[in-house]
Amino acid sequence: MSECTHDCSSCSQNCGERKPESMLEKPHELSKIGKVIGVVSGKGGVGKSLVTSLLAVSLQRNEHKTAVFDADITGPSIPKMFGIRDKARGDDMGLYPAKSKLGTEIMSVNLLLENESDPVIWRGPVIAGVVKQFWTDVIWNEVDYMMVDMPPGTGDVPLTVFQTIPINGIIIVTTPQELVSMIVEKAVKMAKLMNVPILGIVENMSYAECPDCGKKIQVFGDSHIEEIAKEYGLPVLARIPMNPKLAAACDKGMIELFEGDWLQDAVSAIEAV
Ligand SMILES: Nc1ncnc2c1ncn2[C@@H]1O[C@H](COP(=O)(O)OP(=O)(O)OP(=O)(O)O)[C@@H](O)[C@H]1O
Structure with a gap:
């Protein structure tokens, strides 16, 4: 074997020096993206999309340029929460995200479907390909913080998101009645x-x-989130109540008008990344 030059790109040997190749994709050359924060949950319906939206709105209120990347391809709910009905536009250069009333850039598969109620019945690799394209082909104009509504679980699609996009940090969303410990452990691993x-x-x-x-009122019984967070050395960043006004704001597409200061610590944690 010839002497190691430490340049793995021009060498076919599989020695201990070889570093794993990064699968991170480059964003579109016209995109300007600052920090990318993924929002994950162990199962559907715990309010992952709602928390993603609330964080984007809160960051926007702190004068940051924000975006929401809806990577939950089979259950896209972000455009509805922001009241966006326009379709995404595209030209030879790439795809353009929609803009919310207050200026948050949004890309979601719902902006590409003819009818937003059409189901997405695609196999994993196709879905993963769409997620990749939202990163490489979308021209994200100017973003300080991009919130990614992550696909649920630990399968093909979330893996692609983690491997494709340089995520700077993740936030785990749970509810008190979930098997919280197991879900937090999976997310941590x-x-x-x-x-x-x-x-x-x-x-x-x-x-x-x-x-x-x-x-x-503890609707789902006592929460154990503090103990679990301690076990994994993680902070509890927010406790959001069940609030009919929040549900109505989602349904009416008026999430940008939400009132509540539950997310201040979460916003500070993101700003500190
Ligand atoms: N704190 C809350 N108060 C009132 N309604 C809520 C709250 N959190 C979530 N909801 C409602 O629950 C529904 C599900 O929320 P959301 O779409 O954010 O969940 P999700 O975890 O992203 O689900 P999925 O993974 O299935 O897309 C929404 O209609 C939302 O309005």
Whole structure:
């Protein structure tokens, strides 16, 4: 064997010096993207898309340019929450994200489907390809913080997202009644494998507040989030109540008007990345 030049690109030997090849894709050459934050959950319906949207809106309120990359291809709900009905435009240069009323850039498969109620019945590799294209072919104009609504689970698609996009940190969304410990453990293991730091945990639907006396009701029983977070050395960044106004804001496409200060610590954690 000839002497090692430490240049793996021009050598076919499989020695201990060889570093794993990065599969990270370059974004579109006209994109300007700052930090990328993934929002994950162990299962559907815990409010991952809602938390993604609330974080984007909160960051935007702090004068940052924000974007939402809807990587939840089979359950895209971001455009509806922001009240976006326009389709995405494209030309020879690439695809352009839609803009929300207050300026958040959004790309979602729903902006490409003829009818937003059409189901996405594609196999894993096709879905993974779409996610990749949202990174490489979309011209993200100017973004300080891109929030990625991650596909659920640990299959093909989330793996592609982690391998394709340089994610700077992830936030885990759970609810009190979930098998929280197991879900947090899975997310922690996946993030470690992918070398992505976890910023912390957001507990959604944490409690309900009595509209008359303000008493907090633990609808799903006592939360164990603090102990679990401690076990994994993670901070609890927010506890969001079950709030009919939030559900209505999602349904009416008016998430940008939400009122509530639950996410301040989560926003600070993102700003510190
Ligand atoms: N804290 C909350 N208060 C009231 N409604 C909520 C709250 N969190 C979520 N919801 C409602 O629950 C529904 C599911 O939320 P969302 O789409 O964010 O979940 P998800 O985890 O992204 O689900 P999926 O993975 O299936 O897309 C939405 O209609 C949303 O309005």
